[in-house]
Amino acid sequence: MIEPTGEQKELAEKLKILDKDIKILWLRTGVVSLIDGLITIPITKDIDESVRHFLMEYSALFGFKKDLSNLKFINKVYGIDTIHIKYQQYHEDIPVLYAFTSVHLNKESKIIHINNNCHPVIPVDTKS
DSSP, X not given: OOOOOHHHHHHHHHHHHXXXXXXXXXXXXXXXXXXXXXEEOOOOSSHHHHHHHHHHHTXXXXXXXXXXXXXXXXXXXXXXXXXXXXXXXXXXXXEXXXXXXXXXXXXXXXXXXXXXXXXXXXXOOSOO
16 A cells, blocks of 8 residues: 555645544545545635635645646536535546546535545556
């Protein structure tokens, strides 16, 4: 298993300050695959922008590029008292098969769950 970096450990501790009971599941690739808790995020002009800002701030945990240029918005679904926002990972403008990140929020716009199965390193040359 790849150990989390110092930055990743700091970000995980920052999340634990937001919710002392938060659950964080790490993959052997050194990134987070699941967060389960109650995370209050600052709400900007809309929830989509607020979630993107959160993902940018915590990008190192998930293996995303800091600017989220390897993620593209797929959809937003409203459930009973919940919102589900889904992103697809891309590598060199090609969608990565089954590589999604989903952020789930409650009716107060607090993050309650994040699923991540994006790949931090893709050693494939798509230009050849």
